[in-house]
Amino acid sequence: MSFLKTLSIQHLRNLNEVSIELSHKINIFYGDNGSGKTSILEAVALVGLGRSFRSHKTRSLVNHQQTQLTVFTHLDVSDIDVGSASIPVGVQKSRNGTGAIRVSGETIRSAAILAKQLPLLIINAGSFQLIEGSPVQRRQFLDWLVFHVKPEFAELWRALQKALKQRNSLLRRDKITRSDIKPWDHELVRLSQVIDSFRSEVFLSLISCFERCGQEFAVDQLNIDMEYYRGWDKDLSIEAALENDFERDCRDGYTHQGPQRADIKIKSKSKPAVDVLSRGQEKSLICALTIAQAHLYQQSTSGNCVFLIDDLAAELDKQHIETLTKWLTELNAQVLVTGVNKEELFSPWNKDKTDVAVFHVKHGEVESVELLAAELGQ
Ligand SMILES: Nc1ncnc2c1ncn2[C@@H]1O[C@H](COP(=O)(O)OP(=O)(O)O)[C@@H](O)[C@H]1O
Numbered sequence: 001m002s003f004l005k006t007l008s009i010q011h012l013r014n015l016n017e018v019s020i021e022l023s024h025k026i027n028i029f030y031g032d033n034g035s036g037k038t039s040i041l042e043a044v045a046l047v048g049l050g051r052s053f054r055s056h057k058t059r060s061l062v063n064h065q066q067t068q069l070t071v072f073t074h075l076d077v078s079d080i081d082v083g084s085a086s087i088p089v090g091v092q093k094s095r096n097g098t099g100a101i102r103v104s105g106e107t108i109r110s111a112a113i114l115a116k117q118l119p120l121l122i123i124n125a126g127s128f129q130l131i132e133g134s135p136v137q138r139r140q141f142l143d144w145l146v147f148h149v150k151p152e153f154a155e156l157w158r159a160l161q162k163a164l165k166q167r168n169s170l171l172r173r174d175k176i177t178r179s180d181i182k183p184w185d186h187e188l189v190r191l192s193q194v195i196d197s198f199r200s201e202v203f204l205s206l207i208s209c210f211e212r213c214g215q216e217f218a219v220d221q222l223n224i225d226m227e228y229y230r231g232w233d234k235d236l237s238i239e240a241a242l243e244n245d246f247e248r249d250c251r252d253g254y255t256h257q258g259p260q261r262a263d264i265k266i267k268s269k270s271k272p273a274v275d276v277l278s279r280g281q282e283k284s285l286i287c288a289l290t291i292a293q294a295h296l297y298q299q300s301t302s303g304n305c306v307f308l309i310d311d312l313a314a315e316l317d318k319q320h321i322e323t324l325t326k327w328l329t330e331l332n333a334q335v336l337v338t339g340v341n342k343e344e345l346f347s348p349w350n351k352d353k354t355d356v357a358v359f360h361v362k363h364g365e366v367e368s369v370e371l372l373a374a375e376l377g378q
Pocket residue numbers: 012013014031032033034035036037038039040059060061062063064065
């Protein structure tokens with residue numbers, strides 16, 4: 001189990017001084033447009049990813065009147081190896097681009113440690129990129145799971161990036177021969193094979209899990225077909241693909257084929273999903289895929305994910321909202337969910353609402369709302 005017990009935010013967009021205690025289950029944030037709801041989820045993303053999901057420019061996150069922002073949380077973690085612990089995590093970002101991440105009082109250099117401790121799954125307006133965007137988004141979607149279930153993956157991926165960078169800079173030199181590039185090809189071949197085997201294994205589990213939850217989201221009626229593309233010609237080994245592409249790679253100065261080009265091809269009724277699905281159908285597909293991710297994560301790690309769901313009702317009808325909330329309840333996940341309408345956000349959760357915390361967000365201030373006995377169904 002991992003969950004955020006407290007959340008303090010200073011000077012992030014319009015949130016100047018927020019300090020709240022969260023429920024380890026459902027946390028509802030409601031308020032008018034522009035009140036600061038998405039910014040709260042951004043604060044959690046800073047803690048879990050080391051960056052925002054909305055903007056890569058730190059400058060835009062820091063409150064206009066301030067020079068730096070901070071987000072602080074106590075992360076409650078319990079697992080079989082470590083027992084239970086409360087880990088203080090702080091992230092600080094300055095307008096000039098510098099920043100620091102501290103975990104249990106120590107400064108850490110890589111946000112990967114945060115991602116391991118706090119496995120975040122996000123459903124927001126950016127999620128449509130999974131269907132409409134470039135292969136990068138679909139690769140990241142698959143790799144999120146691979147990263148969590150195959151501990152060696154992060155290191156392999158870093159090594160691949162390094163080997164590619166070196167191979168590409170060699171390709172840009174004059175008069176380069178096949179034998180000059182051979183040592184890098186050896187390294188790329190080795191890494192590509194392992195990365196591909198991890199990805200294809202995880203992809204297969206994801207598909208079978210997706211087929212089960214897809215039915216409840218009525219996604220099965222869309223005849224979704226997903227195919228993993230490993231990043232190089234399906235009839236060739238990676239060695240042969242690199243060998244065949246040598247001239248093209250030299251001409252363009254980069255490596256055309258390899259795991260860095262992997263993708264998931266998503267089709268509906270044999271046509272690219274992006275061309276045929278409505279926004280609502282895309283959203284249902286995204287929900288089913290994200291729930292499948294969370295299931296597999298739980299199965300393989302015995303941990304739970306933390307969900308950030310921005311604007312729950314956007315593009316989802318009542319039935320789909322109920323399906324999503326039902327799955328989230330079953331997953332036992334901590335959920336932070338936002339929306340404009342308090343009732344609409346509150347009613348779909350099951351009868352026992354004792355684990356639901358409600359917060360009203362108003363002009364950058366966040367206030368915990370006491371629930372009435374009637375609302376708790378008592
Ligand atoms: N750097 C900033 N400094 C101060 N206010 C900001 C900054 N960036 C955005 N805002 C304002 O913060 C508010 C919060 O936005 P947001 O979290 O997206 O609201 P919501 O999700 O509730 O609609 C908006 O009114 C926006 O104009």
